[in-house]
Amino acid sequence: MEVTAADTTSASQTARTKLSENFDTFLVLLTAQLQNQDPLSPMDSSEFTQQLVQFSQVEQQISTNDNLETLISQQSAAAAALPLSYLGRAALIESSRATLYEEGSARWSYSFEEEPASVTLTVKDSSGRIVYSEEGVAASGAHNFTWDGTKANGEAATPGVYTLSVVALDDAGETVASKVNVMELVTGVDFTSGAPRIVTSSGSHDLEDVLGVLDAS
Structure with missing residues (x-):
């Protein structure tokens, strides 16, 4: 299956939008939990810290996909330019x-x-x-x-x-x-x-x- 720059761009944009929506939801829930936690029994911070790390890892993967998009676009342009140089x-x-x-x-x-x-x-x-x-x-x-x-x-x-x-x-x-x-x-x-x-x-x-x-x- 041939992967085009348009395919990777669409997938990357969708993933970035979804990540932003999920992160906003996560912050809303986290804020609500912090506001309503029992002062005598505070929340364990390790769980939401781990979630923040996961969000960071996903964001890094999306950035990698962005770099892949650029590479595919450059390769596509080079592939199109090569046969044009054969003219005449x-x-x-x-x-x-x-x-x-x-x-x-x-x-x-x-x-x-x-x-x-x-x-x-x-x-x-x-x-x-x-x-x-x-x-x-x-x-x-x-x-x-x-x-x-x-x-x-x-x-x-x-x-x-x-x-x-x-x-x-x-x-x-x-x-x-x-x-x-x-x-x-x-x-x-x-x-x-x-x-x-x-x-x-x-x-x-x-x-x-x-x-x-x-x-x-």
């Missing part, structure tokens, strides 16, 4: 989506920690239809893949967002894990879902998927 810069993103521009190409990079025996690269359109495939580089490490937009049937693909699927197998036919990245220009920041997301030509992306940011050249 090129971001390396862990994503299989890339944009094919008119009279341009779509670019991805893919990598393996272990060396595969075979690699198949498949490009799909926004509807999930396969438009192109070829063999990839069967070696560990990172590799670049550029697709010029020519489909398997020789026709030119429509500009838009395409997805790269990487299937890598070892000698035993077992799947070798792979990662796919794209480098895209950050054109906006989306705050509508709560946590900020950067916006590129291929869509929006979580900040945790941003691997690095470079000044666009």
Whole structure:
């Protein structure tokens, strides 16, 4: 559950108001008891002294909550400022989506920690239809893949967002894990879902998927 500054502020204000009301009630009762106590058998002061200590402890806890509110507000402001600093810069993103521009190409990079025996690269359109495939580089490490937009049937693909699927197998036919990245220009920041997301030509992306940011050249 995400805790926001508004949540802690509301809780702290409510607690402070309640504490003030309870303390006022305590003072009224204490004053009445002192005024009506038997002079020959005065009240034991240890009980209300203990209550005063408890009120002090609660007040200290509320002050701690106030400090927490300030910290959360500062963190929220920092979290909002970070993606804004990405605007107009090129971001390396862990994503299989890339944009094919008119009279341009779509670019991805893919990598393996272990060396595969075979690699198949498949490009799909926004509807999930396969438009192109070829063999990839069967070696560990990172590799670049550029697709010029020519489909398997020789026709030119429509500009838009395409997805790269990487299937890598070892000698035993077992799947070798792979990662796919794209480098895209950050054109906006989306705050509508709560946590900020950067916006590129291929869509929006979580900040945790941003691997690095470079000044666009």
